[in-house]
Amino acid sequence: MTGLGDRLRREIAARGPMSVARFMAIALDDPQHGYYRTRDPLGRAGDFTTAPEISQIFGELIGIWLVDCWDRLGRPEPFQLVELGPGRGTLTVDALRAARIVPAFAAAAALHLVETSPVLRARQKATLEAADAPAPAWHESLATVPEGPLLLVANEFFDALPIRQFQRAADGWHERMVGCEDGPGGALCFTLAPRPSPAATLLPAARADCPIGAVVEYGEAAESVAAEIGRRIARTGGGALIADYGHSRPGVGDTLQAVRRHRYADPLADPGETDLTAHVDFSALAAAARESGAAVDGPVAQARWLDAMGIAARAAALKQRATPDQCRDIDSGVERLTAADGMGHLFQMMSIAPQRLAPTAGFGSESRGPTR
Numbered sequence: 520m521t522g523l524g525d526r527l528r529r530e531i532a533a534r535g536p537m538s539v540a541r542f543m544a545i546a547l548d549d550p551q552h553g554y555y556r557t558r559d560p561l562g563r564a565g566d567f568t569t570a571p572e573i574s575q576i577f578g579e580l581i582g583i584w585l586v587d588c589w590d591r592l593g594r595p596e597p598f599q600l601v602e603l604g605p606g607r608g609t610l611t612v613d614a615l616r617a618a619r620i621v622p623a624f625a626a627a628a629a630l631h632l633v634e635t636s637p638v639l640r641a642r643q644k645a646t647l648e649a650a651d652a653p654a655p656a657w658h659e660s661l662a663t664v665p666e667g668p669l670l671l672v673a674n675e676f677f678d679a680l681p682i683r684q685f686q687r688a689a690d691g692w693h694e695r696m697v698g699c700e701d702g703p704g705g706a707l708c709f710t711l712a713p714r715p716s717p718a719a720t721l722l723p724a725a726r727a728d729c730p731i732g733a734v735v736e737y738g739e740a741a742e743s744v745a746a747e748i749g750r751r752i753a754r755t756g757g758g759a760l761i762a763d764y765g766h767s768r769p770g771v772g773d774t775l776q777a778v779r780r781h782r783y784a785d786p787l788a789d790p791g792e793t794d795l796t797a798h799v800d801f802s803a804l805a806a807a808a809r810e811s812g813a814a815v816d817g818p819v820a821q822a823r824w825l826d827a828m829g830i831a832a833r834a835a836a837l838k839q840r841a842t843p844d845q846c847r848d849i850d851s852g853v854e855r856l857t858a859a860d861g862m863g864h865l866f867q868m869m870s871i872a873p874q875r876l877a878p879t880a881g882f883g884s885e886s887r888g889p890t891r
């Protein structure tokens with residue numbers, strides 16, 4: 520067990536078991552030992568790879584989406600261009616390169632990166648400088664991004680936010696907690712709060728007909744960010760594109776997972792050393808954004824959105840100027856992003872926009888959800 524494991528055990532010994540959300544928040548975001556605060560976890564040598572790191576086309580098509588959305592909003596000047604959880608900065612750089620087709624877009628943009636990791640902030644700075652991109656302002660959260668028309672992108676950001684879990688028992692839904700086995704250096708373990716939690720009854724999936732042992736999840740932090748995005752877009756105009764893996768309807772099941780060096784791991788075994796994520800409940804994000812007064816398109820499968828945005832045409836154009844090895848890389852990147860048995864269907868795309876705007880690029884009119 521890691522140094523963070525000792526810290527968690529001490530807190531549990533002093534205060535009793537902690538919620539899964541608190542465990543995730545400490546494991547990922549502890550200022551000294553948290554997973555994201557201490558490393559660049561991306562890429563082959565890291566723990567996992569993301570869509571922008573697989574193919575430049577992903578960020579480029581998002582750049583086209585941003586320009587189109589800005590144009591339909593009436594080309595507001597200035598506007599806040601925000602990425603939540605930008606990783607290495609690859610998506611932002613690819614999007615800005617594609618956006619050069621409309622030079623006025625970059626000229627009107629004030630770039631803001633919401634990133635808690637000092638290691639990744641340094642990496643983003645280097646990526647942006649190498650691409651001659653404008654200098655961004657960094658933020659710990661969306662709250663400090665100045666008001667004004669907002670164009671926002673988040674890829675694999677929401678799945679990193681802490682979730683609470685509740686488990687059905689004979690007498691109701693109990694919060695799932697992280698405790699510690701007895702004895703010195705006892706291993707962390709899951710346990711249930713002694714009494715049923717009234718919070719669970721507010722969750723659509725927590726129905727009385729769920730079997731004993733069923734688990735439902737509540738992405739409180741994710742819903743609050745979606746609500747804030749919706750509020751800002753309803754108030755000042757804008758658009759947000761959210762890509763992540765998750766489900767489009769409230770579901771039952773424990774989706775907390777740990778990944779280390781591209782393999783699944785035990786979520787409790789090495790806190791601070793493994794990536795922890797949970798599937799994103801898109802229906803909950805959509806409801807939060809709609810309740811804030813915005814419209815929601817999707818979610819739709821990532822493969823469908825990329826297809827609608829012209830991934831095949833962009834790959835063909837890139838291949839015209841590529842070596843045979845590069846052509847193979849382009850093809851394999853497209854295949855990985857769109858595979859029906861992989862990222863293409865596991866990942867979903869959803870957009871948040873003002874109610875007055877028609878569905879944003881890549882989303883058909885049938886994907887517009889109900890308005891408030």
Ligand SMILES: C[S@@+](CC[C@H](N)C(=O)[O-])C[C@H]1O[C@@H](n2cnc3c(N)ncnc32)[C@H](O)[C@@H]1O
Nearest residue numbers: 555569604605606633634635636639674675679
């Ligand atoms: C899985 S990585 C995704 C990186 C990037 N979007 C990509 O697609 O390559 C998650 C990103 O979100 C950041 N992050 C995680 N939790 C965060 C939080 N609570 N606030 C801000 N950034 C966070 C991480 O440091 C990292 O940059």
